[in-house]
Amino acid sequence: MLENTAHVDEGTIHAWLDGALPPVERVAVEAHVAACAACAAAVAEARGLIAASARILSSLDDVPAGVIPNATPVSVERIMAAAAQPARAPAPAWTVRRYAPLAAAAVIVIVGSVVWKSAANRSVAMVVAPEAASPVAKSDVAATGGPSADAAPVTVAQPMIREPQARSPLSAPVDAGKLKEADIVPKPVVPSMRLATPPREASGGGRAGAAGYADATKDQRARGQLGAATGNATNSLMQRSAGAANIASNIASSDAEKKAPVDALAGKSSNAKLEELAKRSESAPARPATQLERRDESVAQSRQKASPAPSTAPLRTADEKQRAGGAAVSGVVLDGATGRPLEAANVSLSGTQQHASTNSVGEFFIAGVSPGTQMLTVQRIGFTAVTQSVEVTNERASSATISLSALATQPSGTTVASSVDSAAFGSASRAIEGLLLLSSATSQTTGSVVRRSIYEVRPGVQVTLVETRLLLADKASQARREQRPNRALAPSAPPPPGAVHSTGWTARDGSEMVLSGPLSVAELQTIRGRIP
Amino acid sequence: MTDVERLFRTYHATLVRYLTRRLGDRDWAEEVAQETFVRALRQETISNERAWLFTVANNLVRDDARRDARRRRHLTLLREEHKDDVVEPEPSALERAQEAALARKAVDALAERDRMALLLREEGLDYTEIAEALQLSVGSIGTTLSRARRRLVEAYEALQAGAGRREGNA
Numbered sequence: 001m002l003e004n005t006a007h008v009d010e011g012t013i014h015a016w017l018d019g020a021l022p023p024v025e026r027v028a029v030e031a032h033v034a035a036c037a038a039c040a041a042a043v044a045e046a047r048g049l050i051a052a053s054a055r056i057l058s059s060l061d062d063v064p065a066g067v068i069p070n071a072t073p074v075s076v077e078r079i080m081a082a083a084a085q086p087a088r089a090p091a092p093a094w095t096v097r098r099y100a101p102l103a104a105a106a107v108i109v110i111v112g113s114v115v116w117k118s119a120a121n122r123s124v125a126m127v128v129a130p131e132a133a134s135p136v137a138k139s140d141v142a143a144t145g146g147p148s149a150d151a152a153p154v155t156v157a158q159p160m161i162r163e164p165q166a167r168s169p170l171s172a173p174v175d176a177g178k179l180k181e182a183d184i185v186p187k188p189v190v191p192s193m194r195l196a197t198p199p200r201e202a203s204g205g206g207r208a209g210a211a212g213y214a215d216a217t218k219d220q221r222a223r224g225q226l227g228a229a230t231g232n233a234t235n236s237l238m239q240r241s242a243g244a245a246n247i248a249s250n251i252a253s254s255d256a257e258k259k260a261p262v263d264a265l266a267g268k269s270s271n272a273k274l275e276e277l278a279k280r281s282e283s284a285p286a287r288p289a290t291q292l293e294r295r296d297e298s299v300a301q302s303r304q305k306a307s308p309a310p311s312t313a314p315l316r317t318a319d320e321k322q323r324a325g326g327a328a329v330s331g332v333v334l335d336g337a338t339g340r341p342l343e344a345a346n347v348s349l350s351g352t353q354q355h356a357s358t359n360s361v362g363e364f365f366i367a368g369v370s371p372g373t374q375m376l377t378v379q380r381i382g383f384t385a386v387t388q389s390v391e392v393t394n395e396r397a398s399s400a401t402i403s404l405s406a407l408a409t410q411p412s413g414t415t416v417a418s419s420v421d422s423a424a425f426g427s428a429s430r431a432i433e434g435l436l437l438l439s440s441a442t443s444q445t446t447g448s449v450v451r452r453s454i455y456e457v458r459p460g461v462q463v464t465l466v467e468t469r470l471l472l473a474d475k476a477s478q479a480r481r482e483q484r485p486n487r488a489l490a491p492s493a494p495p496p497p498g499a500v501h502s503t504g505w506t507a508r509d510g511s512e513m514v515l516s517g518p519l520s521v522a523e524l525q526t527i528r529g530r531i532p
Numbered sequence: 533m534t535d536v537e538r539l540f541r542t543y544h545a546t547l548v549r550y551l552t553r554r555l556g557d558r559d560w561a562e563e564v565a566q567e568t569f570v571r572a573l574r575q576e577t578i579s580n581e582r583a584w585l586f587t588v589a590n591n592l593v594r595d596d597a598r599r600d601a602r603r604r605r606h607l608t609l610l611r612e613e614h615k616d617d618v619v620e621p622e623p624s625a626l627e628r629a630q631e632a633a634l635a636r637k638a639v640d641a642l643a644e645r646d647r648m649a650l651l652l653r654e655e656g657l658d659y660t661e662i663a664e665a666l667q668l669s670v671g672s673i674g675t676t677l678s679r680a681r682r683r684l685v686e687a688y689e690a691l692q693a694g695a696g697r698r699e700g701n702a
Binding site for chain 2: 009010011012013014015016018019020046048049050052053054056057059060061344346379381382385508532
């Protein structure tokens with residue numbers, strides 16, 4: 001490769017310094033650089049460039065977050081939600097909390113069919129009516145001319161294109177809710193559109209208002225229903241129904257994840273294809289131009305942007321279940337610490353492939369569940385997984401309210417560069433120029449993450465930097481902090497012995513900082529000036 | 533699935549830092565990171581985790597950029613407005629902010645590929661991972677990085693000199 005006489009090019013020098021050269025080449029470069037003054041100088045320069053660019057880039061980290069005033073929840077909250085607990089925006093009036101009847105149950109569970117009541121009373125109620133399934137099933141069978149389960153994935157996709165207009169009223173409000181510029185969007189439209197649709201579904205025998213995907217899986221439903229109607233429902237049929245329901249829920253949620261390149265990369269070509277179809281169907285319908293625009297904008301913000309509209313996925317899944325003839329489990333996943341619903345939690349049934357994700361109000365629904373005692377496992381980023389048993393019967397609703405608690409607190413005193421660290425502080429430990437970092441520990445409580453770092457100023461003299469970052473996107477406390485940016489805080493642990501002073505301030509990223517140690521305040525403040 | 537928890541613990545910090553550096557928008561960065569982990573949650577198997585996460589994040593950013601340049605301009609405006617409200621009593625904070633602004637400009641002056649390669653490298657990705665994330669050949673990464681570093685430092689120093697002159701005049 002390289003001969004000792006050939007000068008080493010800059011790219012190779014960087015690769016060498018980055019430890020990226022294969023052994024043979026590395027040896028050659030080492031030999032050459034040792035012998036060639038010009039190349040040695042180039043190496044020195046490259047080292048300088050590497051160090052300087054690292055330093056320049058590190059100064060980019062000091063970017064304040066949560067600076068958008070009065071918008072829908074700022075994303076710090078979302079990351080915090082992942083790290084510890086969900087800090088959601090105040091629930092818009094029409095979320096589940098408002099639906100007194102529903103909320104009273106806290107959990108929705110249906111076996112058999114789901115009927116959406118009229119929107120007139122602004123409530124959503126689900127009625128258990130297993131018998132209602134049969135006529136629906138028959139109409140479906142009649143419409144399709146008979147079951148043909150094998151074509152499932154294909155039929156899933158097609159109706160999305162065929163009946164996009166049936167889909168848009170359902171999906172539009174969801175997206176509208178995601179807008180940062182939510183105030184621009186006339187909000188009253190949102191709930192009314194959403195609530196107007198389900199009754200059509202119910203009254204139309206499952207046909208009239210059914211979103212495309214519902215048609216898509218009608219073959220499966222029909223089979224499930226036939227089985228149920230004739231009393232021959234078998235597990236395999238249920239499984240198949242459940243599979244259909246899962247596909248449907250995938251599609252239903254795909255409007256929030258129309259990011260084909262990602263999925264293509266992820267190797268999920270079939271999903272990508274479905275999403276592509278979903279995308280086409282979504283952009284097809286003639287919708288008011290502004291809505292379309294905003295929709296596109298909002299997609300980028302992603303669905304977790306505390307979209308106040310409940311995701312339609314579980315609801316549709318419920319609709320799906322209505323015709324499936326198996327038992328079902330549904331419920332809501334809450335943050336144990338705050339009682340708030342958790343979005344995007346993954347709920348799975350042990351021993352099966354069946355699973356669901358919670359929607360924006362924490363609800364999930366799994367259809368086609370075999371009766372008996374089932375174990376539900378709920379997982380969510382930043383929370384300890386929970387497994388809970390639930391009795392599933394065909395006779396009555398099976399429900400589960402599952403509370404998750406944030407991940408266990410890291411034991412203090414150990415050095416952790418954890419997600420807690422990252423979530424709260426955006427980086428691993430802070431380097432202070434001229435000081436040796438002895439240890440850094442992050443601990444987490446309900447409302448805050450505290451990182452305690454100990455630095456050695458000189459042998460035997462240590463200072464402690466305590467950084468406290470509030471996890472709750474508590475606007476009031478943010479406001480308080482902004483009003484008193486230099487409020488000194490008492491260190492939350494006993495400071496080291498000796499004449500200890502401390503100084504406190506609020507970092508630009510919002511962390512409360514306290515630096516303490518056996519130094520004068522002036523010395524501490526000198527050090528403070530060096531804290532990046 | 534508990535894998536995702538581990539992924540989150542291992543890579544969230546670095547991903548957010550990378551995205552913040554790249555986008556100059558912490559909110560956006562955290563959103564993208566969050567979405568990336570949501571994708572990971574849905575993913576059955578991931579062979580090279582780090583490269584996968586950064587690639588997905590890059591794709592999400594690209595999609596975002598395609599779709600909502602307008603929205604981002606709006607956000608930038610809001611942020612600029614907000615900047616005026618922020619009281620920065622400490623000179624050190626001000627200096628830091630100025631440094632960050634210079635760094636931002638210098639980083640933005642880089643070609644997209646150079647910038648991404650450099651930022652990925654700063655997060656500890658090795659050459660193979662960078663190549664995978666950026667669809668480049670491994671052999672070209674050294675050259676890309678050396679160019680990126682040189683240009684970044686030169687741009688930064690030029691900006692610094694310019695800022696110094698302006699201050700001198702004022």
